[in-house]
Amino acid sequence: MSPMEAYSKFVRDLVYGGLTGYANEMVKKYAESIIEFYNEINTYQNPEGELSVLIKKQTIYRGIVLEDNNLTKLQPHENFHYLSFSEDINIAKEFARPGSLSLSNLGNYGYLITLEPKDYTTLAHYKINTLLNLYWDKQGIPDRIASLRQQEVTILQPLKSLKLIQIF
Numbered sequence: 001m002s003p004m005e006a007y008s009k010f011v012r013d014l015v016y017g018g019l020t021g022y023a024n025e026m027v028k029k030y031a032e033s034i035i036e037f038y039n040e041i042n043t044y045q046n047p048e049g050e051l052s053v054l055i056k057k058q059t060i061y062r063g064i065v066l067e068d069n070n071l072t073k074l075q076p077h078e079n080f081h082y083l084s085f086s087e088d089i090n091i092a093k094e095f096a097r098p099g100s101l102s103l104s105n106l107g108n109y110g111y112l113i114t115l116e117p118k119d120y121t122t123l124a125h126y127k128i129n130t131l132l133n134l135y136w137d138k139q140g141i142p143d144r145i146a147s148l149r150q151q152e153v154t155i156l157q158p159l160k161s162l163k164l165i166q167i168f
Helices: 003-017 022-045 050-057 089-096 130-138 146-150
Strands: 060-066 083-086 109-115 121-125 153-157 162-166
Touching: 003 022, 003 121, 022 121, 060 089, 083 089, 089 109
Parallel strands: none
Antiparallel strands: 060 083, 060 109, 083 153, 109 162, 121 153
């Protein structure tokens, strides 16, 4: 599978597959190809690398709900090969609010993860998927990246522990 096909399938699985695990399996099998194509898109859209620098300086957020109280760190689970974050703190706070979303019945305590993506491998970013949309247009596939843009999504490989701030 070419890097472009692997990346395209990964992002399509993110959008269409939701929590089915298909995108996770794609990262597990094709991480190098996904990263290679992501970097090609980054270079293609901005040969000077300015977009890449801009993305890496942007603080991003993830909201989670857990059963445990007073946690300060979380180790990424070995079976999760990517995590999604948002540049919009309010979106992350909504995901951290216990009971606010149908998927949030996992516990009573909401946490906010904040991080600088420069220390992590970025797999996808909502700002640089223009080329992917052009590829999909040629195949007659409608733009499904709108939900990634709407939530200002950045997808990272979680290789380090994550600092938690309890907010609920």
